[in-house]
Amino acid sequence: MARILAVDDSPAMRQMVSVTLRSAGHEVMEASDGRDALDLARKEPPVDLVITDVNMPNMDGITLVKELRQLAHYRGVPLLVLTTEASAQKKQEGKAAGATGWIVKPFNPERLLATVARVVV
Amino acid sequence: MCNAEAEAVRALSAAVAQIGLSLRESQGPVAELGALLSRLAENPQLQAEVFQGVHHLQFYDRMVQHLTHLEDYLIGIANELQSAQLQEPSRELWDSLHAKLRKRLISDEQRGLLDLYLRPEVATRVAATARPADYSPPGSFEMF
Numbered sequence: 001m002a003r004i005l006a007v008d009d010s011p012a013m014r015q016m017v018s019v020t021l022r023s024a025g026h027e028v029m030e031a032s033d034g035r036d037a038l039d040l041a042r043k044e045p046p047v048d049l050v051i052t053d054v055n056m057p058n059m060d061g062i063t064l065v066k067e068l069r070q071l072a073h074y075r076g077v078p079l080l081v082l083t084t085e086a087s088a089q090k091k092q093e094g095k096a097a098g099a100t101g102w103i104v105k106p107f108n109p110e111r112l113l114a115t116v117a118r119v120v121v
Numbered sequence: 122m123c124n125a126e127a128e129a130v131r132a133l134s135a136a137v138a139q140i141g142l143s144l145r146e147s148q149g150p151v152a153e154l155g156a157l158l159s160r161l162a163e164n165p166q167l168q169a170e171v172f173q174g175v176h177h178l179q180f181y182d183r184m185v186q187h188l189t190h191l192e193d194y195l196i197g198i199a200n201e202l203q204s205a206q207l208q209e210p211s212r213e214l215w216d217s218l219h220a221k222l223r224k225r226l227i228s229d230e231q232r233g234l235l236d237l238y239l240r241p242e243v244a245t246r247v248a249a250t251a252r253p254a255d256y257s258p259p260g261s262f263e264m265f
Contacts, residue, residue, distance in 0.1 A: 011148075013182045015155035016175045019162045023171065055186070084186050084227045088255040091263070101264040104257050106179035109172040115262055 001025040002048035002120040007037040009056040020109040034059025038067050046073040048120045054083040062097050069098035078119040126202045133199040140192050144185060151181050194222040219247045
């Protein structure tokens with residue numbers, strides 16, 4: 001089972017992601033914004049997957065993806081963006097920053113688990 | 122600023138405050154619902170029901186985002202009305218306020234509703250800055 005970092009400023013959304021992932025036996029760590037997540041990534045051993053929102057205070061999800069890609073131990077870690085942002089422009093920004101995939105909320109829990117199984121080797 | 126504009130600014134500020142209050146008041150009960158789902162998820166036989174709950178509860182987050190965008194829109198309009206005594210807001214300025222909201226809206230229904238309330242020529246100009254084809258549908262998954 002994978003260790004996954006879920007990043008979202010909405011406690012309800014973090015809860016929804018965590019409930020889904022834990023139901024499949026994954027270990028979930030949570031962060032409330034990009035800065036919080038980056039601090040965790042710098043201090044803790046790397047997780048197997050990061051799932052991040054885009055619009056958050058202090059540091060947004062796209063900046064987080066860029067910053068994580070600068071860390072040697074996060075270059076190969078899949079980074080999924082889970083957001084209400086659905087514009088092609090934002091998605092392109094995420095891709096250019098180094099995101100692995102883009103999921104538009106509301107997510108289907110079964111499909112999220114299938115995607116996690118696909119990206120976490 | 123004339124009396125009508127001053128009243129409009131007060132009304133907009135009141136609407137923003139009410140939206141903010143509504144969002145704050147809903148946080149506790151929604152957190153409780155989330156905690157309830159977490160407890161239910163401990164029973165593997167209830168997984169299908171829990172997943173349905175997870176899916177539906179995300180519409181709360183979607184509503185929060187929608188209302189937050191509307192708050193910003195109303196604040197932007199109030200600011201423009203307040204500064205109107207110094208300089209009449211330009212057509213471009215109003216278009217940019219509408220376009221900013223339209224770009225942040227997250228469904229065709231939300232964008233269509235906004236367009237309905239704008240004058241047709243304004244809706245056409247504003248819509249041209251963010252075409253429907255530029256959006257992914259809610260619930261979509263795309264791997265790069």
